[in-house]
Amino acid sequence: MAAQFGRRLRKGAATTAVAAAAVAALSASQAPGVTVDGRGGQATADTTPAPEETADVGATGNSPYYTDLPPLNSPHPSPSASTGPGTAGRSEAGIPATVLDAYKKAEAALREAKPGCNLPWQLLAAIGKVESGQARGGRVDADGTTLSPIIGPQLDGNGFALIKDTDGGAYDGNSTYDNAVGPMQFIPSTWEWAGRDGNGDGRKDPNNIYDAALSAGHYLCRFGWDLSDRGDLRKAILSYNNSTDYLNTVLSWLEYYRKGTHEVPDGTGALPVDRSDDHDRVRPTPSAPATSRPGSGSGSTPGKPAGSGPSPKPPTSPGTPSTPPTSPGTPSTPPGAPSTPPTTPTPPQTPTDTVDHLENAGTAKLTARAGDVFDERIRARAETATGKAVAAVRIRFTVIGDTDTTFAGGESVATVVTNGSGVAVAPALRAGEKTGDVTVRATVVGRMVPGLGYRATVTERVADTLVRTGDAELICAPGGEFADRVEVRATHDGAAAGKVAATATLITSADDAAPNDKGPYFKDADGRAVRTLTGLETDENGLLKLPRLYADDTTGTFLLRVTTAGGAALTVELTVAPAGTTSPSPSADPSESPGA
Structure with missing residues (x-):
């Protein structure tokens, strides 16, 4: 069974006095904005967190x-001290x-x-x-x-x-x-x-x-x-x-x-003694002084030595009744009649108490590419049962599920206070790398009302243009290795398209994108020939450098096609020929005239 915090023993009066003094000194040094009540605790007004500061x-x-x-x-x-004040x-x-x-x-x-x-x-x-x-x-x-x-x-x-x-x-x-x-x-x-x-x-x-x-x-x-x-x-x-x-x-x-x-060493740390919920104190009795809680002093009555017993009841002045007089016009309670307990005033309602439901405050469809910030921000409106807006209510927005989409700052939760129109606007969402639907749930903090769900869709990164970064002719002798590696740059709307998925295939012809069964090839981890590479991805600058290419004994001109998510494509010519010769173009036809 899970172990509970055990009951803690009370420290001595000297330690209590030191603790009280230290807390008082720290309280006195606080910055403005936090008040302290008569018991040294945070005042009621301070227990309400500021907007977006705390749950x-x-x-x-x-x-x-x-x-x-x-x-x-x-x-x-001192290193030599094993006992005494330094220990x-x-x-x-x-x-x-x-x-x-x-x-x-x-x-x-x-x-x-x-x-x-x-x-x-x-x-x-x-x-x-x-x-x-x-x-x-x-x-x-x-x-x-x-x-x-x-x-x-x-x-x-x-x-x-x-x-x-x-x-x-x-x-x-x-x-x-x-x-x-x-x-x-x-x-x-x-x-x-x-x-x-x-x-x-x-x-x-x-x-x-x-x-x-x-x-x-x-x-x-x-x-x-x-x-x-x-x-x-x-x-x-x-x-x-x-x-x-x-x-x-x-x-x-x-x-x-x-x-x-x-x-x-682990297991040898000093264990604390007092805890904030330790109410197991010695209670005052007719024969013993009350034992104080930490920070309240020695427990003795001011102006009276500790341990001297209860103070005698002060004498009643002549002509002074021992009980407060009854106000004129107020009937006295007959002897033996049960007294009526005072009624506890009902605390006033807070804005949160009046919230009946949440409404979508105009949030449209949420879509963004992986890594981008969503243009639209989520808005929720707190309303009463009659549809009236409720201001000064904390709304918690939580990104739910197995996703790396977060709010700005990398957090998956944000708490926002509704404005005068009852609307809370969540921080901007940043799409992660995991694509698909993401759910953001809005709930009222401190109020059990149904939450409101928003769906956001993360789409994959895309490119619309691919170009080679160099223009050197790619030539290799049969059975050899191409000297240069193919490098391409991907862009989208003119900007570098980083982390975009790409595929490289040695295709059969310009009209047939099926993988070729001869000619240049890549090598897998075991050194075997492969003519299609998947799972490629451009770097942060949109660059992609392909692995080295090799040639079998087949001569001619061959085509390498690189494609990306979003439809960008680039076809690159590769020539395999003995040294000093040039292979015909893959589109050349002997029956066509040179002009053609």
């Missing part, structure tokens, strides 16, 4: 996380070898795929520490897969987000609710589109640290964020788990790891 519940479904903060001492203690820093700075390797490989991959993101591996390490304690201290096998699945609490709305099952229990073993999964704690619905294969085994496994780290990197780098910019860095972290406390905790570990870290 409704982030990567983790706002699951619980470890709240331990790094020690204040340096991560680089904690060295222990906390150590990252299990395989886990550290996964973070660094993910950084290298993102440097190639999205160089403008400037993702530091230390950010992945900070998130990995907060989400799973670096895969439970590095309890992974040689391939990076956790020795047992890391499954967070079920997201049933009881203190967490409410996310009903989206994967049939495939990732989390829960067919009723979703759970965050793996060392980077992805919820199944996010993993479905964000998951990447980081170790090249052909699988996308959220419990593999290489897959999870690369996926987290791509998730943090979406929307064109530059993580070297403080504002974009904050947005990216909040999109992972939408909490100011979470943001501050990750930032503190990021700075700590930037100061220095080192590799430790």
